[in-house]
Amino acid sequence: MRGRRPTRTLGWLITGAxxxxxxxxxxxxxxxxxxxxxxxxxxxxxxxxxxxWRALASSLGLFAAGFALSVAVGVPFGLLLARVRLLRIALExxxxxxxxxxxxxxxxxxxxxxxxxxxxxxxxxxxxxxxPILYNTVEGARSIRPELIEVARSFRSSERxxxxxxxxxxxxxxxxTGIRQAxxxxxxxxxxxxxxLSASGIGMILQSASQSFDTAxxxxxxxxxxxxxxxxxxxGLWIERRYAAWRNIQ
Amino acid sequence: MTAGTPALNVGSGALARFGSSTPVVKLAxxxxxxxxxxxxxxxxxxxxxxxxxxxVAVLPSVITSGAFLSAAAATLGSVLExxxxxxxxxxxxxxxxxxSFVVDRLIRYxxxxxxxxxxxxxxxxxxxxxxxxxxxxxATTVFAAFFSIVLNAADGARAVPxxxxxxxxxxxxxxxxxxxxxxxxxxMPYLLAGIRLAAARALIGAVVAEFFISxxxxxFFILFNSRSFRHNQAMVAVMVLAGCGVGFEAxxxxxxxxxxxxxxxxxxxx
Numbered sequence: 001m002r003g004r005r006p007t008r009t010l011g012w013l014i015t016g017a018x019x020x021x022x023x024x025x026x027x028x029x030x031x032x033x034x035x036x037x038x039x040x041x042x043x044x045x046x047x048x049x050x051x052x053w054r055a056l057a058s059s060l061g062l063f064a065a066g067f068a069l070s071v072a073v074g075v076p077f078g079l080l081l082a083r084v085r086l087l088r089i090a091l092e093x094x095x096x097x098x099x100x101x102x103x104x105x106x107x108x109x110x111x112x113x114x115x116x117x118x119x120x121x122x123x124x125x126x127x128x129x130x131x132p133i134l135y136n137t138v139e140g141a142r143s144i145r146p147e148l149i150e151v152a153r154s155f156r157s158s159e160r161x162x163x164x165x166x167x168x169x170x171x172x173x174x175x176x177t178g179i180r181q182a183x184x185x186x187x188x189x190x191x192x193x194x195x196x197l198s199a200s201g202i203g204m205i206l207q208s209a210s211q212s213f214d215t216a217x218x219x220x221x222x223x224x225x226x227x228x229x230x231x232x233x234x235x236g237l238w239i240e241r242r243y244a245a246w247r248n249i250q
Numbered sequence: 251m252t253a254g255t256p257a258l259n260v261g262s263g264a265l266a267r268f269g270s271s272t273p274v275v276k277l278a279x280x281x282x283x284x285x286x287x288x289x290x291x292x293x294x295x296x297x298x299x300x301x302x303x304x305x306v307a308v309l310p311s312v313i314t315s316g317a318f319l320s321a322a323a324a325t326l327g328s329v330l331e332x333x334x335x336x337x338x339x340x341x342x343x344x345x346x347x348x349x350s351f352v353v354d355r356l357i358r359y360x361x362x363x364x365x366x367x368x369x370x371x372x373x374x375x376x377x378x379x380x381x382x383x384x385x386x387x388x389a390t391t392v393f394a395a396f397f398s399i400v401l402n403a404a405d406g407a408r409a410v411p412x413x414x415x416x417x418x419x420x421x422x423x424x425x426x427x428x429x430x431x432x433x434x435x436x437x438m439p440y441l442l443a444g445i446r447l448a449a450a451r452a453l454i455g456a457v458v459a460e461f462f463i464s465x466x467x468x469x470f471f472i473l474f475n476s477r478s479f480r481h482n483q484a485m486v487a488v489m490v491l492a493g494c495g496v497g498f499e500a501x502x503x504x505x506x507x508x509x510x511x512x513x514x515x516x517x518x519x520x
Contacts, residue, residue, distance in 0.1 A: 014356055018358075021356070037378070037379070089276065090275045096496070100450065100495035101495050102492075105469065106488065109299075109472075112476050112479065188368040188454065192368075192458055195373075202371070206373075218374050218378070222371050225371045226363050229366035229367055
């Protein structure tokens with residue numbers, strides 16, 4: 001950075017100006033190009049009806065169910081892989097492959113096999129979210145130097161002490177990184193599931209609004225999902241920083 | 251966990267020796283997974299559900315069929331084109347954000363917000379703007395890829411060691427040359443992490459866009475075949491998509507290791 005360091009207040013002033021300019025641009029673009037093409041900010045805010053908020057709450061329920069399931073499965077299984085080296089070696093490549101596979105491609109299979117219940121939608125969110133958790137946990141397990149475990153062994157460390165002093169400190173930060181990445185993916189999975197399986201929540205609002213060319217409601221739904229995404233990702237970052245501060249030291 | 255778990259028996263006994271012949275373990279595990287899939291489907295699932303033997307049986311006819319090849323070309327072409335566009339624009343915006351305090355503060359919340367936005371949600375808007383066309387799919391891939399490149403390019407540009415810039419300044423390098431010859435190369439490792447993520451997101455973007463707008467491509471191939479209960483055929487397309495995902499990741503990791511060996515990957519990838 002050249003020159004003297006800009007102050008904090010100046011930073012916030014510029015940020016505020018940027019946000020205001022963006023909002024103004026949005027409003028002007030909407031009025032110029034026609035509300036059917038770009039809904040102005042004012043129309044978008046008007047379109048934030050109780051129905052849209054209720055839809056968001058319902059989507060959030062789906063997110064919570066799928067995400068909780070992926071954490072409940074991903075973290076214990078990841079820890080098992082960290083502890084049982086043979087199992088980790090056997091499965092790590094397959095986990096990496098599944099992590100790189102676009103899970104969205106499996107939605108049509110799930111649709112034709114499981115139909116339109118709540119369960120297939122939870123499965124979609126789960127599939128989107130579980131592999132980043134597993135993948136990162138395995139990375140954490142690989143980062144444990146074998147000598148550490150050997151030393152623990154030579155000092156007749158108990159299983160409990162081994163977990164507390166070696167395994168968890170190494171694996172947990174990676175698991176948290178995985179959980180943070182999983183949040184973003186689960187959000188995509190949530191909207192995709194509501195879009196392509198039985199329509200519900202925000203996905204249904206988006207579908208019906210786009211069929212009736214109700215641009216303002218489309219914008220309102222997108223705005224809410226985006227705010228939700230930012231909120232959840234910030235939460236993930238915060239948790240990661242709070243509980244995994246030692247990762248970068250190593 | 252009981253005794254007999256091999257993790258701790260490093261360097262002792264037959265188990266450890268077995269564990270060190272890793273390719274055997276990996277292949278055996280793969281065989282077991284395929285077997286579980288095959289038997290599971292045979293035992294509990296309807297006949298149309300994809301299973302390994304069925305996929306192998308249809309593989310030759312699918313990968314030589316014109317419909318499949320044109321679908322694969324359409325999807326991958328769109329992903330690559332979208333990545334290229336996102337890369338050029340994303341590097342420009344990202345470096346501007348990383349090197350200029352004002353630009354960063356002006357747009358950071360918009361960039362972060364659009365990065366966090368699930369790209370599926372924007373499909374109705376994109377079809378409104380671009381119609382149900384190839385252009386809509388391209389726009390989706392660009393949108394999906396752009397923001398992760400911006401964020402990582404900005405992180406990279408921010409992390410350029412100040413000494414490099416001082417050298418540039420002492421030699422009176424022009425501002426643009428500093429950006430092109432110092433900042434850009436120095437932020438490459440971050441950029442590569444961004445590209446890796448962007449490619450994965452663009453692939454998902456292309457698939458969901460094809461589901462939604464029904465244009466020719468692997469996503470639509472999967473949708474069409476699974477609707478007509480030809481899951482084995484559809485699974486071939488999933489495998490190709492998975493192959494692209496894995497292949498691209500491997501390529502980026504290889505480039506990172508080969509040309510930027512000091513950089514620990516994954517550290518900063520968003």
